[in-house]
Amino acid sequence: MAQKKKKIRIIIILLLFITYFFVAARPVPKETILTPLWLSSLKSESTAEFFNDGRSKTGGFAAKNIPFILGGHFGYVDEEGQFLINRIKQGDIALSEDLWTEYERQPVNIDIIDILGNTALSIEYPGGYPIFLDNRIFIIGSEQNLLSEIDNDGNILWTYEFGAPLTCIDAAAGLVLTGSIDGVVEILDANGRRIYYFEPGGSRYSVILGCVISSNGMRIGIISGINQQRFLLLENFGSNNEYRVVYHEFLGEGYRRPVHLSFIDDDSRLVFERRGGLGCYNILSRQGIFIPLKGEVAVMDNSGGNGILFLISVNAGQRKDLVGIRFPQNRRRLVSGNLRRLFDSRSQDNQQSLEVNDAVFMSASFNSENIYLHRAGSIIIAGGGTSLISFVLEEK
Numbered sequence: 001m002a003q004k005k006k007k008i009r010i011i012i013i014l015l016l017f018i019t020y021f022f023v024a025a026r027p028v029p030k031e032t033i034l035t036p037l038w039l040s041s042l043k044s045e046s047t048a049e050f051f052n053d054g055r056s057k058t059g060g061f062a063a064k065n066i067p068f069i070l071g072g073h074f075g076y077v078d079e080e081g082q083f084l085i086n087r088i089k090q091g092d093i094a095l096s097e098d099l100w101t102e103y104e105r106q107p108v109n110i111d112i113i114d115i116l117g118n119t120a121l122s123i124e125y126p127g128g129y130p131i132f133l134d135n136r137i138f139i140i141g142s143e144q145n146l147l148s149e150i151d152n153d154g155n156i157l158w159t160y161e162f163g164a165p166l167t168c169i170d171a172a173a174g175l176v177l178t179g180s181i182d183g184v185v186e187i188l189d190a191n192g193r194r195i196y197y198f199e200p201g202g203s204r205y206s207v208i209l210g211c212v213i214s215s216n217g218m219r220i221g222i223i224s225g226i227n228q229q230r231f232l233l234l235e236n237f238g239s240n241n242e243y244r245v246v247y248h249e250f251l252g253e254g255y256r257r258p259v260h261l262s263f264i265d266d267d268s269r270l271v272f273e274r275r276g277g278l279g280c281y282n283i284l285s286r287q288g289i290f291i292p293l294k295g296e297v298a299v300m301d302n303s304g305g306n307g308i309l310f311l312i313s314v315n316a317g318q319r320k321d322l323v324g325i326r327f328p329q330n331r332r333r334l335v336s337g338n339l340r341r342l343f344d345s346r347s348q349d350n351q352q353s354l355e356v357n358d359a360v361f362m363s364a365s366f367n368s369e370n371i372y373l374h375r376a377g378s379i380i381i382a383g384g385g386t387s388l389i390s391f392v393l394e395e396k
Contacts, residue, residue, distance in 0.1 A: 034391040038081035042073040042386040067095040070372040071386040096132035121154040133171035158192030173217030179208025200224040210259040229254025264304025288353035301375035324362035
């Protein structure tokens with residue numbers, strides 16, 4: 001009888017152990033690392049130096065040429081570190097994925113060149129300088145209060161005059177978003193007609209220091225004002241081009257210069273530079289977070305894919321930091337229904353970001369006066385001085 005009870009006890013203990021193993025066990029977390037692929041010098045005509053077999057590491061990386069401006073050079077580099085164009089800068093540069101131009105401060109003529117070196121079009125007496133946005137060519141007037149779109153033959157399609165000099169511009173989905181020094185935000189349609197006008201206000205000095213539009217044109221992000229500075233997210237709620245503020249936050253004193261902000265992660269997040277670090281608004285969870293950083297943001301990657309963003313911050317002197325940030329996962333499911341309704345219905349004047357101190361998963365310092373950063377999927381290309389280095393983002 002005692003032997004039977006002992007066997008039952010052992011079976012119970014074994015069952016409890018198995019239950020605990022499956023319920024309480026957690027997988028070993030993977031470590032995110034950057035593996036170097038190649039290093040290319042802008043001063044060398046030789047091929048890239050490979051750290052390993054880059055071709056076996058670059059699955060999913062589009063075979064295209066990446067535009068760059070770095071260390072007195074500009075041009076295009078491919079995914080294997082080979083330069084298609086590598087020229088010394090002589091004037092101001094405008095680059096897109098397949099077009100470039102170099103021009104003087106007040107050019108009499110502008111030649112738009114393709115990546116094969118052919119002249120795609122010439123613009124005579126442009127009256128300003130070129131800018132490439134959303135596969136379109138624009139001319140910003142020399143006083144920065146005129147904007148014209150140019151067709152593929154170099155002809156002016158339309159011209160729009162603003163009430164004050166522009167401080168920022170973006171384009172997507174056939175729309176053009178602008179901000180000006182007098183604190184006005186405007187949206188133009190594909191024909192150059194104004195379809196939206198907005199003055200954020202709420203600050204001692206009205207000026208738009210940053211603006212960005214989502215790829216589908218349904219959302220816009222704005223950094224406005226000095227003392228206090230504000231971040232605003234607006235969404236389109238109808239067919240009448242009606243954009244309304246869905247989130248706004250005061251950012252304190254802020255900056256007196258253009259501010260970095262961008263839609264990333266397939267437009268699911270909007271990240272923006274702010275004093276002391278990086279702000280991020282999660283459009284899915286309707287939640288803002290603040291990530292403290294050392295120094296000021298100098299450049300951010302262009303995609304922020306898979307919940308990871310890379311940026312380069314600048315510190316005292318020429319010291320720079322390549323920083324990797326992993327955003328917290330969507331927390332909406334962790335908030336109870338009543339609390340969520342309370343969060344979503346808060347007065348806009350009381351909205352503020354939650355501080356997250358464990359989002360930075362890597363930081364690497366280097367010294368350079370010039371910097372460059374580009375990302376395409378799992379591939380990151382960084383530049384400093386006169387060198388470009390490529391990494392692949394991996395989890396091990």
